[in-house]
Amino acid sequence: MSHKSPFASWLCAMLHCFGSYILADLLLGESPIDYFSNNSSVILATAVWYLIFFCPMNIFYKCVSFLPMKLIFVAMKEVVRVRKIAAGVHHAHHRYHHGWFIMMATGWVKGSGVALMSNVEQLLRGVWKPETNEILHMSFPTKASLYGTVLFTLQQTHWLPISEANLIFFFTMFMIVCKVFMTATHSHASPFAPVENFICPVFFGSVSSGHTNHHHNQHGASHEVSHPPPPPAKSKEELNEGTRKRKAKKAE
Numbered sequence: 001m002s003h004k005s006p007f008a009s010w011l012c013a014m015l016h017c018f019g020s021y022i023l024a025d026l027l028l029g030e031s032p033i034d035y036f037s038n039n040s041s042v043i044l045a046t047a048v049w050y051l052i053f054f055c056p057m058n059i060f061y062k063c064v065s066f067l068p069m070k071l072i073f074v075a076m077k078e079v080v081r082v083r084k085i086a087a088g089v090h091h092a093h094h095r096y097h098h099g100w101f102i103m104m105a106t107g108w109v110k111g112s113g114v115a116l117m118s119n120v121e122q123l124l125r126g127v128w129k130p131e132t133n134e135i136l137h138m139s140f141p142t143k144a145s146l147y148g149t150v151l152f153t154l155q156q157t158h159w160l161p162i163s164e165a166n167l168i169f170f171f172t173m174f175m176i177v178c179k180v181f182m183t184a185t186h187s188h189a190s191p192f193a194p195v196e197n198f199i200c201p202v203f204f205g206s207v208s209s210g211h212t213n214h215h216h217n218q219h220g221a222s223h224e225v226s227h228p229p230p231p232p233a234k235s236k237e238e239l240n241e242g243t244r245k246r247k248a249k250k251a252e
Contacts, residue, residue, distance in 0.1 A: 020113025078175040111145030
């Protein structure tokens with residue numbers, strides 16, 4: 001697509017770079033293109049986009065895809081992610097002092113806005129896959145951003161007795177360790193899975209049991225359809241009439 005439609009490719013790259021800022025500005029009633037006034041950031045993102053797609057022999061892409069270099073960039077990305085979550089919660093708290101859900105929503109889109117805008121980016125590429133909606137199938141960064149923004153909201157409203165600097169440090173280390181390990185081992189398993197598997201059935205019920213009951217009901221219904229009920233028993237008069245007919249046939 002980069003060679004057939006360079007502008008669409010560049011626009012998708014800008015959404016990947018600044019999607020979180022666009023969504024946060026929309027939530028807070030600000031201009032969604034306000035961040036594009038930062039010329040240095042736009043020029044840097046454009047330069048990276050050009051080198052990724054048009055560098056001779058894909059030298060730049062091969063360098064950044066080299067595993068040791070990739071792990072460094074992954075760690076740096078998580079540092080930026082946590083700071084964006086904290087900045088989003090702080091910004092929303094400045095506008096809405098008692099709006100807990102606004103703080104959490106703003107911090108969440110700040111940390112995972114790129115993934116949340118994946119369907120918009122697919123439309124720009126001429127692809128529509130609603131089943132890949134990030135809200136329906138959350139990745140680890142999206143879940144971690146959601147849990148992290150809850151922690152930063154509690155800290156910002158003084159319900160969590162820890163300083164913002166310490167919370168940023170500990171959550172950043174957690175994100176770096178998890179994401180670097182998952183990237184190095186090519187693993188897609190979420191570190192939250194054991195806790196979620198324990199808590200979700202308690203509060204939201206078990207999906208497997210509901211599926212089993214549904215399957216059992218369907219099986220029972222099909223069993224009833226395949227075996228119709230027996231006909232009603234004949235009355236005494238009908239039995240006597242049948243006996244008389246059989247005796248008449250024997251006499252003939």
